[in-house]
Amino acid sequence: MIKNIIKESGIAFGTSGARGLNTQFTDSVCAAFSIAFINAMAKEYSFNKVALAMDRRPSSLFMAQSCAGALAALGYTVQFYGVLPTPALALQSMADGIPSIMITGSHIPFDRNGIKFYRPDGEISKADELAIISDETSVPEFSLPRLVELTDAKEGYLNRYTAAFPPTLFKGFRLGVYEHSAAGRDLNRVIFESLGATVVSLGRSDSFVPIDTEAVSDEDKDRALDWIQEHKLDAIFSTDGDGDRPLLSDENGVWLKGDVLGVLCAQAVSARAVALPINANSVVDAVGFEKVERTRIGSPYVIGGMETLSQVVTGVAGFEANGGFLCGEGLRLGGEPLDPLPTRDAILPALAVLAKSRLENITLSHLVSNLLTRYTASDRVQNIDIKKMKSLLTKWLADPRLAVKELQLESELVEYNTLDGLRLILKNDDIVHIRPSGNAPELRCYVESHSLEQAEFITGEVLQKLSHWC
DSSP states (O other): OHHHHHHHHTOEEETTEEEEEGGGOOHHHHHHHHHHHHHHHHTTOOOSEEEEEEOSOTTHHHHHHHHHHHHHHTTOEEEEEEEOOHHHHHHHHHHHTOOEEEEOOTTSOTTEEEEEEEETTEEOOHHHHHHHHTOOOOOOOOOOOOOOOOOHHHHHHHHHHHTTSOTTTTTTOEEEEEOTTOTTHHHHHHHHHHTTOEEEEEOOOSSOOOOOTTSOOHHHHHHHHHHHHHHTOSEEEEEOTTSSSEEEEOTTSOBOOHHHHHHHHHHHTTOSEEEEETTSOGGGGGSOOSEEEEEOSSHHHHHHHHHHHHTTOSSEEEEOTTOOEEEOTTEEETTEEEOOEEEEESHHHHHHHHHHHHHTTOOHHHHHHHHOSSEEEEEEEESOOHHHHHHHHHHHHHOHHHHHHHTTOSSOEEEEEOSSSEEEEETTSOEEEEEEOSSSSEEEEEEEESSHHHHHHHHHHHHHHHHHHO
C-alpha cells in the first residue's frame, strides 16, 4: 500500500515538496509518490499525460526514471523535459492543462533530493499533500525507461521573457552569469544574450553545488567582488539548483537581499498588492502598495495570500525572502501583459529589475539605496540536533522574554509573533526571527535592523549561540 511505503521511507513534505536523503528515494518510493499524486489529480482533472523534469543532482535521473516508469505502467504518457528550471516546467504544464512532477532538492545539501508536484493550475495544496500520503492503492510492477527529452518547455520559457523587451535592451551591458550546476544555466545565458547583453560565464561546475540564496556563503560573497573587478561586469546573476530562487549582485559585487529584489520587481511589474512571508523586509509596508498580506514562510502560504488579495484587487504578486517571485493576474512586463505563474521564479525578478535600471538610467545600487530604510541579514545553523532544537523553541515559545534574555539581545521585548517560528520585535526596532527549516535539519535566523552592519552582527551573535545549543 502506497501510504505504508511513504511512511516507512521517512520522507516528509516540507515547504517545497517532499524532501529526504538520496538513499530514501528508492524506485518504489518515487513510484509511490508519483502514483499517489496522479491519483489525487485524477479526482479533479481529466488528463492522459504528465510532464516531468529534473535538476542536475546525480540522483535526479534515477528518480525521474522511477517516476516515469511507474506512470507509464498505469498508461500515462510522460512528457520529459530534461534538466529544466522548475518555473519553466510549471509554465508548460499549466499551458497544457496537465499535472507535472519536478525532481529537485533545490538548495538543500548534496546528499538529499526531493520531488515537487504541480496541479494543472499551479502548486499543490496542503490538502493535496495529505491525499498523497494517505493513498491506499498499490504500486504496479514497472521498469526504468529511457527518457527522451522534449524542448517545448524551454522554448516557452525563453519566449515569455525575450518577447517582453526589445532585443537591444541590454546592449553594452556586461552581465556575469554564475552558472555552477543550476538547472537553467544555459537558458539564463540565452535570455540575456537575446536582449543584447554581453554574458560572461562564471563558476560552471560539473559537480552539484547547493546554492542557498538566503544564506550566501562568504566564499560566494568574495567571488562576486572579484568577478566584478576581473571581468568589468555591471551585475552578476545566479539561481539556486532548480531556478526558482534568484541571486543578483549590483555593479559593486554586492548580492541583493531576496526580499529587497522582490519589492523592486513588484514595482517593476506594476503590482498593486503583494503577499509575502512574515520574515520579509518590512520596507514593503512603506512603498505604496495598496495592500500587503503577510503569511507563514513557504510558497503555498504566499499563494494562499495572493488568492486572498485577488478577491479585492487586480495586479497581485507574491515573493519570498529567498527572492523567488510569483505572478498573479494583472501584471505587466516591459509594458506587455504577463501571464500568471503562481510559483517561484528566479529569472523574472532579475530581468525586471535590471530592465528597470536600464530604462531609468540608474545603477542597481542606487535603486536599492533609494528603497532601503531597513536592512536584513539571514543565515542558518546546519545539521542541528532536532530534539534539542524542538526543546529550545518550545521553551522560548512559552516565554519569549526568556529568549531575549538567553540570546542576550540588547533591547527589551515589545511584541512577538509565533505565526512561523518565533519572531521577536524589540524596543529599539530590531527584529530577530528564528525558525526551523521545513526542508532540512537546519535552524534559520532572520534579522532586521537600522543598518546592514547591525543586522549582520546580530545574526552572527544569535547563530553562534544557537549552534552551541543545538
